[in-house]
Amino acid sequence: MLTQRQIEVLHSIVSEYIRSGESVGSRTVSKRYLTGHSAATIRNEMSDLEEMGFLIQPHTSAGRVPTTKAYRLYVDSVLKQRENREKDVQGWPADLSDQRKGTEGAMTVASDLLSRLSKYVGVVAVEPLNKILLHRVDFIRVDSQHLLLLVILEGGLVHHKIVPLVYNLSQDSLEELSRRINFFAGRPWAEARGAIRTYVDQELREYAQECRRALAELDELISTRGTKLYTGSMSHLLDLPDFQDLGRFQALFTLLEQEHELLDLVNSCTACDGVNVLIGEEIEHQDMKDCSLMFSSSTHAGQRTVLGIIGPKRMDYERALTVLDQVFQSLSESGIFIEEER
Amino acid sequence: MLTQRQIEVLHSIVSEYIRSGESVGSRTVSKRYLTGHSAATIRNEMSDLEEMGFLIQPHTSAGRVPTTKAYRLYVDSVLKQRENREKDVQGWPADLSDQRKGTEGAMTVASDLLSRLSKYVGVVAVEPLNKILLHRVDFIRVDSQHLLLLVILEGGLVHHKIVPLVYNLSQDSLEELSRRINFFAGRPWAEARGAIRTYVDQELREYAQECRRALAELDELISTRGTKLYTGSMSHLLDLPDFQDLGRFQALFTLLEQEHELLDLVNSCTACDGVNVLIGEEIEHQDMKDCSLMFSSSTHAGQRTVLGIIGPKRMDYERALTVLDQVFQSLSESGIFIEEER
DNA sequence: TTTTAGCACTCGATAGGCGAGAGTGCTAAT
DNA sequence: ATTAGCACTCTCGCCTATCGAGTGCTAAAA
Numbered sequence: 038m039l040t041q042r043q044i045e046v047l048h049s050i051v052s053e054y055i056r057s058g059e060s061v062g063s064r065t066v067s068k069r070y071l072t073g074h075s076a077a078t079i080r081n082e083m084s085d086l087e088e089m090g091f092l093i094q095p096h097t098s099a100g101r102v103p104t105t106k107a108y109r110l111y112v113d114s115v116l117k118q119r120e121n122r123e124k125d126v127q128g129w130p131a132d133l134s135d136q137r138k139g140t141e142g143a144m145t146v147a148s149d150l151l152s153r154l155s156k157y158v159g160v161v162a163v164e165p166l167n168k169i170l171l172h173r174v175d176f177i178r179v180d181s182q183h184l185l186l187l188v189i190l191e192g193g194l195v196h197h198k199i200v201p202l203v204y205n206l207s208q209d210s211l212e213e214l215s216r217r218i219n220f221f222a223g224r225p226w227a228e229a230r231g232a233i234r235t236y237v238d239q240e241l242r243e244y245a246q247e248c249r250r251a252l253a254e255l256d257e258l259i260s261t262r263g264t265k266l267y268t269g270s271m272s273h274l275l276d277l278p279d280f281q282d283l284g285r286f287q288a289l290f291t292l293l294e295q296e297h298e299l300l301d302l303v304n305s306c307t308a309c310d311g312v313n314v315l316i317g318e319e320i321e322h323q324d325m326k327d328c329s330l331m332f333s334s335s336t337h338a339g340q341r342t343v344l345g346i347i348g349p350k351r352m353d354y355e356r357a358l359t360v361l362d363q364v365f366q367s368l369s370e371s372g373i374f375i376e377e378e379r
Numbered sequence: 380m381l382t383q384r385q386i387e388v389l390h391s392i393v394s395e396y397i398r399s400g401e402s403v404g405s406r407t408v409s410k411r412y413l414t415g416h417s418a419a420t421i422r423n424e425m426s427d428l429e430e431m432g433f434l435i436q437p438h439t440s441a442g443r444v445p446t447t448k449a450y451r452l453y454v455d456s457v458l459k460q461r462e463n464r465e466k467d468v469q470g471w472p473a474d475l476s477d478q479r480k481g482t483e484g485a486m487t488v489a490s491d492l493l494s495r496l497s498k499y500v501g502v503v504a505v506e507p508l509n510k511i512l513l514h515r516v517d518f519i520r521v522d523s524q525h526l527l528l529l530v531i532l533e534g535g536l537v538h539h540k541i542v543p544l545v546y547n548l549s550q551d552s553l554e555e556l557s558r559r560i561n562f563f564a565g566r567p568w569a570e571a572r573g574a575i576r577t578y579v580d581q582e583l584r585e586y587a588q589e590c591r592r593a594l595a596e597l598d599e600l601i602s603t604r605g606t607k608l609y610t611g612s613m614s615h616l617l618d619l620p621d622f623q624d625l626g627r628f629q630a631l632f633t634l635l636e637q638e639h640e641l642l643d644l645v646n647s648c649t650a651c652d653g654v655n656v657l658i659g660e661e662i663e664h665q666d667m668k669d670c671s672l673m674f675s676s677s678t679h680a681g682q683r684t685v686l687g688i689i690g691p692k693r694m695d696y697e698r699a700l701t702v703l704d705q706v707f708q709s710l711s712e713s714g715i716f717i718e719e720e721r
Numbered sequence: 722t723t724t725t726a727g728c729a730c731t732c733g734a735t736a737g738g739c740g741a742g743a744g745t746g747c748t749a750a751t
Numbered sequence: 752a753t754t755a756g757c758a759c760t761c762t763c764g765c766c767t768a769t770c771g772a773g774t775g776c777t778a779a780a781a
Contacts, residue, residue, distance in 0.1 A: 060773090062772065062773050062774085063773075063774080064772085064773075074725095075724070075725050075726080076725090076726095076773095077724070077725050077727095078723085078724060078725070080773090080774070080775080081723095081724090081775095083774095084774090084775080094773095094774085095733095096731090096732060096733065097730095097732055097733095097773090097774075098730085098731050098732050098733075098771095098772070098774055099732080099733075099772080099773070099774090101773095172521070172522075173521065175519065177517065177529075179514070179531060180514075185531065187519075187529065195527065270636045271632075271636070272636050275625060275628070275629045275632065281625065283617060283623065283625065286617075287614065287617045290613075290614050290617065291614040294612045294613070294614050402744090404743070404744050404745085405744075405745080406743085406744075416753085416754095417753070417754050417755080418744095418754090418755095419753070419754050419755070419756095420752085420753060420754070422744090423746095423752095423753090425745095426745090426746080436744095436745085438760090438761060438762075439744090439745070439759095439760055439761055440743070440744050440745055440759080440760045440761045440762080441743080441745090441761075442743080442744065442745090443744095
């Protein structure tokens, strides 16, 4: 168990390290943080803390650097403090409501906002559509050869796709088909799918093949689209001392450019609602061992949305937290990703 | 005027510099390229070429490095050679036709393909929609409060937007409105706009305000969307010796992340159809003075599309050219951005 | 017993010095 | 006109000395 003073020392070291990025010596702590104690005292505590695995020395005569274990303690205390002030946060009114481009645009703006405000990298992930509630489906005849599938989901998400028509489906059968599908409005697509397929097979025998094709396309449009990912700007990272080393930067950069890798990462984050932080090795990815991932996931109208900030392990967790709360709030208030009444 | 031998020397130096990335000495040229002449001869030629502004020495006793002027000459000759073999190119069959995600997806894939194959950065720019031909417009009542605007353009591009409805437009007036608009199918939106606005003002007086609003939304949807830009992956750049220096990389990186900056750049490229190359200072942008921009712009069905590759001045122009041709061809063959018959 | 002052020691970072190597320009010979 | 030879220049890598921050330990003070 840690004594009160040990906790204070640890907290000082983490703070100072986050601030400066350089290993922290006993003198610094004694002078700037715990002025009541001499450097020697701090030194002894630091030695103990190192033995307990909270600190390491990069080399014999440098200061100490916090380990993941230390960050963990620090972050937990930051998160705890947040719960107390909680709703104090309300700074800049990010105008996401200026939704010229709908959901897609808002998410792009949000991820970029996360990046710009935090100075790290913002990501926004929106879950697969198949869990979202269906609002309405339309089949629109574009011309004799093409059909436009139009899917409107709860919350105003719209998706579409043009598909070729091989057989000639009558406008009537199309309307009948969409009427059937729309019967499932307000329920998740996953539910509607089975029922509709049965209907097509049994009653629309005549055009069954073509209908089934249209349905398959629709299914693919909704289901396989997978989690949609938005990544904010990354150039701020280059200003950080942590990424002056090209190799380290490249590792993260390459990772962030490969959507599917990043997706796996984000998917592993959807543990529970609220704000969570993964630090260094806690993230199951080699190239992220020097990074931290703070994310806030929330579920509304059956759709899970994850806002995240990726930065160095040495990130300013307090600021990141504020930014995350802020953007989350903006997003909620703008009524874009949550449309309760409808 | 340059003698034949001077041209050969210059060509050798540029080739070698592109290959190695290090300043080229007279010995190297003499040994590996113009074996018929001694280093001293080359040296004299190089001295002359430097006086003429084709070469510079980084410092007194290093080899020489080509200037923009030299690259210009080199690139022009590469482009000239291409015209001769022209249609020889046909390598990997990039399967863009697997267009699960429509135009948008294809462009994303194309830009990424450009990046991956060239090892530089690929960009694809698609012109504003307002010049594209209108195929059909629909207004769809989503619920009592929302209207879905649906615009289908020639070539299968679909755009949509949900807008709130303040007044109550009858289904009839909406249908009438869309019928009127669809009268302009096959002509550019810019043309249709004026006529329709007149119609609304004069004949739909009753709901004029609401209609005008819907129209304005539609107008915005089509017109102000501006050039749509797709940027491929950039991580390859970090493998190049040219970008080992963080500062240089950051400059380019930041630029590429700022869409509007990049847009200005690309817009200045739409000079004429075909392949063009801008080298270093030829690009009107401070941060691009060490980069080159190769782009191929083409117009089909009234819409201009620009494929571009951004790399170091020292880029492998021949490979870049091949890649560009290749992707361009794939895009054409996949019938995505060109749909002639319809 | 805990804290503190003092001191010797360690080790990385920085700066200066040195030699090697690559490339040039010039001159003289071919 | 071309080429061989040579002195000169400049960068780069390597080595060494020095500096300074920080530690661990010991002994004295609280």
